[in-house]
Amino acid sequence: MAELGGTAHLSGYAIEDLRSRLLAWYDSNRRDLPWRRTQDPYAIWVSEIMLQQTRVAAVVDRYEVFLRNFPSVEALAFAAEDDVLTLWSGLGYYRRARMLHKAAKAVARDHLGVMPRTAAGLRELPGIGAYTSAAIASIAYGEMTAVVDGNVERVAQRLAGWGSESREGQSKLSRATETLANMLLDLKRPGDFNQSMMELGATVCLPTSPKCLTCPIELHCRTRGEHPTPKRAKMRSQDAAYALVIRSRGEDREVLLDQRPEDQTVMPGMWELPALRETEVAASDLNMVVRHAIMEVNYSVRIRNVAEEEAGELVIPSERRRWTRIHDVDAMPLTGLARKVLFRAKLPELSPSITVLK
Numbered sequence: 001m002a003e004l005g006g007t008a009h010l011s012g013y014a015i016e017d018l019r020s021r022l023l024a025w026y027d028s029n030r031r032d033l034p035w036r037r038t039q040d041p042y043a044i045w046v047s048e049i050m051l052q053q054t055r056v057a058a059v060v061d062r063y064e065v066f067l068r069n070f071p072s073v074e075a076l077a078f079a080a081e082d083d084v085l086t087l088w089s090g091l092g093y094y095r096r097a098r099m100l101h102k103a104a105k106a107v108a109r110d111h112l113g114v115m116p117r118t119a120a121g122l123r124e125l126p127g128i129g130a131y132t133s134a135a136i137a138s139i140a141y142g143e144m145t146a147v148v149d150g151n152v153e154r155v156a157q158r159l160a161g162w163g164s165e166s167r168e169g170q171s172k173l174s175r176a177t178e179t180l181a182n183m184l185l186d187l188k189r190p191g192d193f194n195q196s197m198m199e200l201g202a203t204v205c206l207p208t209s210p211k212c213l214t215c216p217i218e219l220h221c222r223t224r225g226e227h228p229t230p231k232r233a234k235m236r237s238q239d240a241a242y243a244l245v246i247r248s249r250g251e252d253r254e255v256l257l258d259q260r261p262e263d264q265t266v267m268p269g270m271w272e273l274p275a276l277r278e279t280e281v282a283a284s285d286l287n288m289v290v291r292h293a294i295m296e297v298n299y300s301v302r303i304r305n306v307a308e309e310e311a312g313e314l315v316i317p318s319e320r321r322r323w324t325r326i327h328d329v330d331a332m333p334l335t336g337l338a339r340k341v342l343f344r345a346k347l348p349e350l351s352p353s354i355t356v357l358k
């Protein structure tokens with residue numbers, strides 16, 4: 001492992017060359033993503049928050065629908081929280097949506113609806129940390145500040161040949177990586193350079209098998225694939241079971257839903273199917289089995305058909321339970337699992353993702 005510090009293995013000329021190779025590669029190879037077609041700091045902010053811990057493919061549709069409903073920071077600020085959560089449905093990590101909403105209110109209240117123009121100013125808003133503020137400020141306003149996410153860290157550390165096993169070593173490594181990322185930053189196109197580093201990490205300098213033969217900056221890289229690969233977090237498996245309770249009322253059909261308590265750390269306030277007391281379900285009662293991953297757990301979820309009169313006995317009691325017309329379910333902040341199940345159950349009014357709110 002090379003010693004931490006500066007850009008010792010890169011001369012001024014080499015840094016210039018690295019910048020121009022990487023930017024040229026980015027210009028011709030970047031993925032055409034909707035948030036790359038805008039300079040609007042609000043739209044960039046929404047995309048950056050959605051992309052945290054969520055795959056690009058899952059974000060693309062949600063991003064466009066979200067912006068159609070809330071096209072400006074003020075539109076978001078004045079929206080009802082339930083509507084914001086509904087449009088976040090399926091992206092997971094709902095705390096991000098609540099913080100985004102809270103920060104939009106702060107912009108409307110304290111900044112006359114205009115987003116702060118610097119990374120330091122943006123960091124004052126709730127839920128905006130070093131990474132997000134640097135991304136918005138460099139992409140929307142051209143501020144000279146490096147964005148250091150997991151992809152950029154990996155590229156920079158492989159370029160420099162750095163690594164560390166110990167925890168103390170890790171914090172020194174993080175500081176050195178940030179310094180290096182700032183030194184490499186292109187002076188004329190800092191936003192594009194940041195995005196090119198992230199794009200390289202996402203598509204070429206991959207965690208387990210970097211594609212060094214097609215890497216535009218291979219010439220300047222110290223490791224060229226000879227770098228320890230990170231260990232993947234191990235997924236756990238767990239069983240869960242929920243009740244699908246549907247009844248008819250006149251012309252309508254209704255489904256029984258529970259609201260998760262507000263003090264839950266995962267998906268507070270979201271609506272879900274009532275949980276069954278027993279995770280074992282007899283084949284004759286089984287409606288479907290759904291696989292669903294949340295954080296590091298792979299759930300195998302059994303969905304049982306339950307008649308209205310059996311519900312009291314079979315499901316775990318809940319303080320916030322209500323019958324909801326199936327017609328109205330699509331506009332509710334459902335958990336991703338509940339949405340998946342209701343869609344697979346072919347309830348006619350439900351869309352696989354979310355629709356535009358009326």
Ligand code: SF4
Nearest residue numbers: 205212215218221225
């Ligand atoms: S040469 Fe390989 S390890 Fe080095 S930056 Fe490029 S892809 Fe990553």
